[in-house]
Amino acid sequence: MKPGDCFEVVTADKKVAVMELEEIAEHSATARVCKEIEHTVELPLQVTIVCGLSKKDKADWIVQKATELGAQHFIFFSGDYSIVKWDKKKQEKKLVRLRKIIRGASEQSHRVMVPTVSYIENIKTLQLEKYSEKMVAYEEAAKEGETASLAKLVSRVKKQQRSIKDLHLVAVFGPEGGISPAEIQYLKSNDFSLTGLGPRIMRAETAPLYLLSALSYALELN
Template sequence: MHHFFVTPCQVEETEIFIEGSDVNHIRNVLRIREGEQISVSDGHNNTYRCRLDRYEEDKAILAIEDRLETDRELPARIYLFQGLPKQEKMEWIVQKAVELGVFAVIPVEMKRSVVKLDEKKAEKKQKRWQQIAESAAKQSGRGYIPQIGKVRTFSEAVRQAEELDMILLPYELERGMEESRNRMALAAKAGSVGIFIGPEGGFEQAEVEEAEKAGAKRISLGKRILRTETAGLAVLSVLMFAMEE
């Protein structure tokens, strides 16, 4: 069943209306006809099973058949603070992080980031990443579209993370899997978790120290050094598995 998102104001007592570019997608790309079923979420974890009732100019009118009780969101809010990677890796990271249940992704310009974005380019990239997040949320049947934040400096990201219950920082120089397992287990029980991932060149020592002063806990992801586009997803996978209980 195809899945779409609307705002709560588009949900009425017995009907939901869809507008904008989604209408063209439903009518001309997917070719959904009257009577066919569609799944709709209002972005606040409310999901409805509907059938297409009719098209009205630039709107698709759906009749609500049932409100689904299934909850596909994790019990905790996970924020991925991702060091800006090269090329188009960020698009892949956003897509997979959304599939794994991330609450928000915050791109971070770090000292070893090769990519440097001016304000105009950063805004354009953010819009593109948000579109990818929405598509991934639709594909994975989520009840919420994760937000892709503005590109932040490392210090700005750390200040934002200070408000969270726990901060994890996978670090290639960290040793000792037992302590890392303990910290991951604590994070799985927290209400909000921040994950800091360095860019291709890793973290500068000063960045690690700044994060630790804000309460970040270093963890090891094993004996192998993971790429920036792999490390965050590895942590997310472990947390998702633990939190799904």
């Protein structure tokens, strides 16, 4: 960049400003605020995406695209049907890579926050106290034609429009093999709704994107 070039800055309190570069020194640069931007880019509902570990680079794909679609937190876990395992040596390396992907996707999509990502050993170690809405995408529910759960979730959220920013949805998705009966039983016992995402069975990396797209349409465009 050179003096006269413009760029955007997001401040710690999530305000956005257009800056003009004025001077570049050896180890520093000076810029001035041209204007502040008032725009809403964050989903009105806070969403945590919880995914079972899948093969290859699917975690990369999920965090990149779901960041662009507005997810605010990601948690990966080793599911009963997960083929892939992250040992302790691999965990931190994987998380560093995912954080880098998330930051790039946040910049590309002009987010005002950088989503978080973490790893837990299994679904039973997920901390549930902070979530006001809980769902698990369940392919057996989809096969049986379950269509009401997601619509009811959206309806509940819309009724609380004034306090929607205080709501926090956690959505659990299984790996390629799906969610095991034991995991489903645990989630049901903790008030998770078994949610079908349409009549088609989606890949592990597609389902979270479907949910976020549906939420965006229902809460931001409709």
